[in-house]
Amino acid sequence: MSSVTLTDIVKRFGSFTAVHKTSLEVPEGAFVTLLGPSGCGKTTTLRMVAGLLDPTEGEIQIKGRRVNDVPIHKRNLGIVFQNYALFPHKSIAENVAFGLKYRNVSKDDTKKRVSDALELVQLPDVGERYPKQLSGGQQQRIALARAIVIEPDVLLLDEPLSALDANLREDMRVELKRIQERIGVTTLFVTHDQSEALAMSDQIVVMSEGRVEQVGPPQEVYNTPASEFVANFLGASNIVPANCMGRDGNTFVFETETLGRIAVPADKAPKGAAAGPAKLVVRAEKLQLAPRDTPADGAVSVDAIVETVDYQGQAVRYFVRAGDRQLQAINMIDERPFAEGAQVSLRLRPRDCAVLPTI
């Protein structure tokens, strides 16, 4: 059963359409992420589910109930805002207890649930303090505690980690996922950070310019992108124009100018792939640089020249030229990286290619 269902949702601001006809299902207990670049309509979509914005068209259901006309305070949602939105004039305990006031919870029960919630976010001793006396990460946890203490039908999170610094963000990511799994609440999460989305989600909804580009589990979205946009947005990819020569047993054979002939396993190609022009997605980290004299071991092997070296610590990003095309490759560093201008050989295993659906 799905917990949140959007059916043909459209949102216009004046003549500008922020969200085009979108349908979406969030299964009960799932962690679903809306992922996309700035301005693609993630927040708008989330705010429509929250009841902070009215959809121009379409229907929103929560737990099978149409909520278009249900005001926000009756939707029983837990929302975590990007800026935490803790009440500055209330203590932490009062903040967390806030939603319980409107739910006929007895005093003793409130106390217990507040301290349980604080326990859950690992801040049991801050109840007496005020929001300003907590660090950003702690405030974020309190905002989460406040949202889940009311046992919401759905937890909505709008870039909850983006105001934290990088290290803390990764800790909170793990923490948030742990809490979500523990209480099993259906979660709709908004982020523009692909690693967050890949690490936390059961399902990723990739959005671009107000449209859904692809919906699927992280691995599927990452390994078999449905569009050039998804391929580029999730990690660094090379899009290589190719010509499909047709099916040959369990593979599709592609002819490319840059990488020569590649026989891609059929499961990497979309259903209904057929002969004709096509596009191959080659992930930057799947494209390996090797000295020209090493054996290719069955991989596709093409000569190239290193043009730019972007050193990143344990990995290095190369921009290499193969024929008249520039490709990027992200390789782990073994001993020392190749220098600019080095003559190398590019290696690619055919099963690491994905085929974009035509159209």
Place this chain on the structure above:
Amino acid sequence: MSVERREARQPWILLSPALAAIALLLFVPLVFILIYSFWLRTATGADQIGFFLDNWQEALSDRFYRDILLGTLKIALITTIACALMGYPAAYFIARSRGNKAILLLLLMLPFWVSYIIRTMSWINILGVSGAVNSILLSLGIINEPIQMLYNETTVILGLVHFLLPFMILNVFVSLDGIDETLEDASNSLGATKWQSFLEVTLPLSLPGLAAGGLLCFVLGAGTYITPLILGGPTDAMFANLVYEAIITQLNWPLGSALSLMLLVVLGTLVLIYNRYLGMAQLMKGLG
């Protein structure tokens, strides 16, 4: 010189022109007034220099002064409450309006471009015997004779509200504008209705602005003498009118000085009380 010491001195250097002006234009005259208040006006009309408590005795013991002082505080209080009730919704509306906030604020400033006295006198053209309201009622045949609406306590309060409302709106606006709107969303999402969210979140967070606006309205209202002079009747004198009367009409500077100091002490006490609360508000701000 250490950095800290230089930084500790800097505010004083920056403040010194203002402090000099305040000392010269406020503190020194105040000392003069204090000295004056102990002189005595003799029957001949000349001031007798010395240390007499007569003016203070008169000011503090005469029921007449006490009643007018209480009346003044009452008018100021009613005015302040009226300003708060009318100003808060207006400030809320401006703070929550998108796009045309600047225009609305400009409109709010517009009255300040016209002299306060002229603005007060304009009520005569509206409510006076040959004013707009009477003319309309007469021409509609609703009344046969013009009604006397002016020159009573109500019109004094009306004039004061007219004068002081922008101060209230501005102060409340500033504090409302500083409140993060997502706080109300958060409150809503947790189950509070719009009205409950307002009472629980927005109102308490805007109280410092309301208090500041209230204090300003009260002090300015209690200290005014022009509005009752123009819009009040003979019995509607406020305390500052007594000072005016003593100094300008009777040329009794010593008594006028004592009376004005009396008003200063009363209003100053209110400011000090407020300051205690502002201190608390600042503390809350520090917490929040």
